[in-house]
Amino acid sequence: MELTKLTALELGAAIKRGEVSVRQAVQAALDSISAQNKRLNAFLTVTGERALERAEQLQAGVKHAQSPLYGVPMALKDNICTKGVKTSCASKILGDFTPPYDADVVERLARAGAVSLGKLNMDEFAMGSTSETSFYGPVKNPWDLQRVPGGSSGGAAAAVAAGMGWYAIGSDTGGSIRQPASYCGVTGMKPTYGSVSRYGLIAYASSLDQIGPLCRDAADCAAILDALMGRDPKDSTSLDGPYGNLLHGLTGDVRGRTIGLPIQCFGDGLDSEVKAAVLAVADVLKARGAQVVELPFPVMEYVVPTYYIIAAAEASSNLSRFDGIKYGWRAEGCQGLGELYRKTRTQGFGSEVKRRILLGTFVLSSGYYDAYYKKALQAKAVIKEAFDRAFARCDLLLTPVAPATAPKLGESLSDPLQMYLSDVYTVSVNLAGLPGLSMPCGFDGKGLPIGAQLIGPHFGEGVLLNAAHAFQKDTDYHKRTPKGGEPA
């Protein structure tokens, strides 16, 4: 049995049956990490010894295991706090910051019998779309080492695609789970805002940030979300539910479901191979009894500016806590407090983060607040209404995840505005707080994975996962794995 090719649920079942020990699973993942991580730079910290100790503990309880993910090794994006394990946000400013507590999701996963292999590389403070803004160097796409894995959860997507662990936990503020999942050929989901606790997630833009899984398929996604979702009194934006059992609800039956194709998502600027692959998803679901309708969605031109104003505004406020006093790294040889703040922040943050802090401070400043920030909040309400109108007519929406497949390393760094524009299909989902899923739906002529996005109404996770599961029953894109990352 080639362990690293199994899904998380298949591995969990093999562990439960006693065919594979937890230790064997952990060892297989650690071997895969040692063989590949130098090349891919997906892991920033590997906690091998801890994982092997945890494997022994879990093995002792395997007979009584309830969770289908019991004993399955996974890894966490490095903006999720882990007690006693360095959490850097891929930034210099956090230095060797080691949190004294676990994020709520880490506790939930521990209760589900997860084994953590370590922490994953990302764009600095989750700001970026390519995982190139990491202080620790870029992550490489396992399908082609010359290309980016997407971002900001690029380490998470690359690790899952390359078989370095069975699933990963990322965060998504404007597409950071869905877009890297799409570039790396894995399944990823941002659940409804408020359904997964943000306690212990280092904040980028609090009204948009949401934690979610990157994994092999929709069934794994359902099982992981079952473990993650639920009310948490420690997060004031956490919701009461309804939380059902997503895994049990997975039938793959989409008969009678209406799938909307927002016309403005298939227009200019979309690569033709991506367009064809995404539209083919509609055909597969239609063959299974779903109805497909085209819908107007006349807000697409506003989504990127609205998102970047709100995200930058919140980032400028959230990141003011990193000052060299309370956490992490501090500049040396400063005269007085003012210089300490200035030097630490100037040298500790990378340029993309500083660009966002400047932009956010500007849009919140008196005189510009009404023109930019307030306007963006009004636009956000209009975008939400556009979704409400769409969901009055259909059960879910099908769109591309990104306008093209993974770009080459270095291409986006020189043109941040171009990079922001590539977020056009994902950011509106966060602005409206909706669940969104990305799944592999084909490959382009260069052999690079293409992703399709499904968007649902609030707490529509079950409908989304069912549609993705139906698609994955009839296709095998999600089962393909990269060879060695040399260009095809």
Ligand code: GLN
């Ligand atoms: N690319 C978007 C940004 O840079 C989204 C990032 C994210 O979802 N964390 O803000």
